[in-house]
Amino acid sequence: MAEPTPTPVRRGRATIVDVAAAARVSKSLASRALRGEPGVSEESRRRINEAAESLGYRINSAARSLVLGVSGLIGVILNDIGNQHHTAIVAGVEAEARERGAEVILAHGGHSVSELQSRIDTMVGLRVDGLIIVSSWVPHATLDTVGREIPTVVVARLDDPPESIDTIASDDEAGARAAVEQLLATGRRRIGYVTRSASATSAARGRGLDQALTQVGIRGSQHVLPRDDTGDLRALLARREFDAVLLNNDQTAADVIRVARDLGISVPTDLAVIGYDDTPLAAALIPTLSSVDQPQQLMGRRAVQALAERQNGRTEPLREFFPPTLVVRDSSAPTTAEPTTTEPPTAKPPSAGGAQA
Amino acid sequence: MAEPTPTPVRRGRATIVDVAAAARVSKSLASRALRGEPGVSEESRRRINEAAESLGYRINSAARSLVLGVSGLIGVILNDIGNQHHTAIVAGVEAEARERGAEVILAHGGHSVSELQSRIDTMVGLRVDGLIIVSSWVPHATLDTVGREIPTVVVARLDDPPESIDTIASDDEAGARAAVEQLLATGRRRIGYVTRSASATSAARGRGLDQALTQVGIRGSQHVLPRDDTGDLRALLARREFDAVLLNNDQTAADVIRVARDLGISVPTDLAVIGYDDTPLAAALIPTLSSVDQPQQLMGRRAVQALAERQNGRTEPLREFFPPTLVVRDSSAPTTAEPTTTEPPTAKPPSAGGAQA
DNA sequence: TTGTAGGCGTTATCAT
């Protein structure tokens, strides 16, 4: 009767103590029941669940992870959430994590290395059980540090990954080789590689191109263009140096197709084009774009497996490379008609143009 | 000498107690110093920072958020991480959050409503200070529940949003109207709307089309196609019912352009095409795609502001609609040449075809 | 300036 406050001054959300009180049991019993553990009478279990329901109880995972020492969380760091190659990897991560009962949270540091590092700090602070970094931008030292703290796998090609982390990538040299071989098989000889990236990945693809061309005794040309510049691309294509180009990604390939069209260069008749990553863009373009596909789903899944292996004690670093697949579409289809180049008809010279690595 | 273990059996990571011990101060002092609070001597501060550094100390944010009751985290839920419209909103969220010193974490529930709900549970369990849901799939009841627990804003159009949450969307009717008005201005009259979605958003765009057409006294047609089916689209276009189509997104617009090309329908001469969302795809297509742009950055930023307002005590729901902008590109450019339709030359009849809402 | 003593919500250990 003289009770001051029947309902205790609820600070915020209902806690397990509130639930226990409402169900008139101890918090230990409530904890067990709520987790579905055995050793709780049906009657108690019912009352506890009822109380939890009516109070809108939600477990506080901060408290839980504090006492357990694990969070059940896998953290994923991206540097380009708008890149469909990266998000496809995330899909694989999520699929595998779901099957293993882990939750996936993502963080995105798109603008700078320091931002990426800050996202990593957040994840580590959150005590994620493992970290998957879909980016090649994170410095060696940062990776080494975090790798010593928690299981970490980088899904990207790294020049010199620290021992403390695992890496998963696709075989970029093989991917580029496959592309070039298809171009050679359809009679192309003046083959170039154009990229807007200075990454290890891009460099590896350039090497793959060289390997394939060297094998048949001709030289290719490689061109590194500034990011986000279309003028250089136009100038390059206007020289009509090649009859086929491999690009470092589908977006750049789309730019090539558009610029070529503006210049009156017909794709694929005058110029075959092959992109990389086989994003949805490739199938949407006109002509549809041939592209080197990476098994992103598999790579994502494997990353989660690698995390689990580390948790189970593996200490040797994993270095895994998945084989890519060339998807041939219209942009590199065999040409039946003669090239309509405005250049002199040196259509298929056994030697090639260009320079500059 | 006879000490059993000089270094205490370190369970895992260094804690603030370890740091304090190494710096020979109390843990409270270490806490203050580490947070950069005043009232710590320079000498102590130095020793503490040094100790933290050498021990590789990282604050445990689970413990921190447990005691503080807030996490400093903003949670973002997406149902389509591969959708560049959604990720553009995320970019806005991140920009605003960064300026306000909050961290953003994302979760992605791409496959089902239950998965989305599970991601929401995770976020609430993590005690995020606010939740931004970039999806229209979450059921009313779920939104209401979570909205009562933490500040929540949905960035999407909802038919009947619960009072407990804020909503931010763009004015889809106005967007569709703007598109139709441009089509009308360039002489199109048989204008259709084609969508693969049954969402409130899609319906609103359909209404916008009707409004604009009604104003000039003609009727349009609306067609809801099954998701992921191209056959129906082909059949629809093959009927050559219209000389202009508005699509619910750029991806569908890309499909239209490709199918039209297959059917020998020239874009924009025979058929003007306008997409929605103005994703990177729009500029990459050939012809480049006109598209209705939404101010995604702004919408994302506004969502974070709304969260802050709620935290500062606002209780009335926010319902905000941002004006979209039509970006005109080649696919709806005015045609100088006569249409090359194979149909009888009823090029610009004042009445229109089609049916079926 | 520094230290002591709770307590945040949860789980786990050990009794009962």
Add this chain to the structure above:
DNA sequence: ATGATAACGCCTACAA
């Protein structure tokens, strides 16, 4: 089957 009780790592009065 159930309940006390002690951590987990951190922050915050309050005391010294």
